[in-house]
Amino acid sequence: xxxxxxxxxxxxxxxxxxxxxxxxxxxxxxxxxxxxxxxxxxxxxxxxxxxxxxxxxxxxxxxxxxxxxxxxxxxxxxxxxxxxxxxxxxxxxxxxxxxxxxxxxxxxxxxxxxxxxxxxxxxxxxxxxxxxxxxxxxxxxxxxxxxxxxxxxxxxxxxx
Numbered sequence: 001x002x003x004x005x006x007x008x009x010x011x012x013x014x015x016x017x018x019x020x021x022x023x024x025x026x027x028x029x030x031x032x033x034x035x036x037x038x039x040x041x042x043x044x045x046x047x048x049x050x051x052x053x054x055x056x057x058x059x060x061x062x063x064x065x066x067x068x069x070x071x072x073x074x075x076x077x078x079x080x081x082x083x084x085x086x087x088x089x090x091x092x093x094x095x096x097x098x099x100x101x102x103x104x105x106x107x108x109x110x111x112x113x114x115x116x117x118x119x120x121x122x123x124x125x126x127x128x129x130x131x132x133x134x135x136x137x138x139x140x141x142x143x144x145x146x147x148x149x150x151x152x153x154x155x156x157x158x159x160x
Contacts, residue, residue: 072096076154
């Protein structure tokens with residue numbers, strides 16, 4: 001690559017970063033101070049924020065009330081978790097429900113219950129509860145992955 005092409009690439013990247021800031025899309029989670037900024041961040045990352053808010057609200061309620069079946073229904077399987085200091089592969093909803101207390105520990109439950117939208121860490125890989133106790137992410141249900149209506153949100157990791 002010639003020096004001119006490299007300079008053009010740097011200018012293009014700089015212009016993109018500037019234009020993203022100009023439309024108030026926070027590039028770092030610690031820059032998020034308002035609900036509008038969080039909405040813009042999620043819209044930029046995932047195409048929409050509404051489904052994530054609804055999912056998080058429902059997850060918080062289900063975890064708080066120990067609705068095991070509802071939580072198990074929104075897990076992306078297989079899921080690796082630690083049970084009795086051993087890494088275990090949870091293959092399905094039934095296995096998750098059987099091990100619910102060992103998976104959704106008090107620390108995980110607390111991190112989900114106390115998590116606020118503003119300031120929630122979000123990147124292209126998903127959204128984090130607490131300091132990484134639980135992660136969620138959207139998964140495309142079609143091959144094109146262009147229609148947000150064809151995306152389903154699941155729990156992708158639990159670090160208990």
